[in-house]
Amino acid sequence: AQSVSQHNHHVILSEAASLELGCNYSYGGTVNLFWYVQYPGQHLQLLLKYFSGDPLVKGIKGFEAEFIKSKFSFNLRKPSVQWSDTAEYFCAVSPPGNTGKLIFGQGTTLQVKP
């Protein structure tokens, strides 16, 4: 079945460590890709998006993601995490031909230890 997979369900890091969260999707064709973040007690916020062009996308709060078409991947990275990055992170894909619909991964909970 077509889907979005996030490899890590729960990640624990110390402050200043580097972060990489994996996301793979199984849709062929042209897709739009997103990372959303949900901080404790807050609603989903858009971190970054990719539609076309430079496969390295920069988002808010120092996050970036790289689209690798051959690997159907859109991994999220941050060179140095902070305690305030503790949150749940969702990868989402807008499949080809149905741009009004987002398919979400199951989410990754990131816990950053001070």
Add this chain to the structure above:
Amino acid sequence: DAGVTQSPTHLIKTRGQHVTLRCSPISGHKSVSWYQQVLGQGPQFIFQYYEKEERGRGNFPDRFSARQFPNYSSELNVNALLLGDSALYLCASSAETGVVGAQYFGPGTRLLVL
């Protein structure tokens, strides 16, 4: 500018009842989408409306229905509630029918069915 607003924030219903959830999009956004988020999972797409017309529907039973009003606000209705309908219901708005401008989420309505 105000973000996406949803009401009520919390709701408790019993099995067999019906419920109406409301959403007001970001000013200027014409598209509203609804998602269901069960604890521990990513949001699942229910409906998308654009200019008062349904543009997409997810894999949900006919007990779920929605509509969009001339001011672009939207209602999600769920009839004959089941225990499994307990979830966080999210509304998202975007500027167009597609996700060219990405989707922005509201805080959600948490529904508990007893």
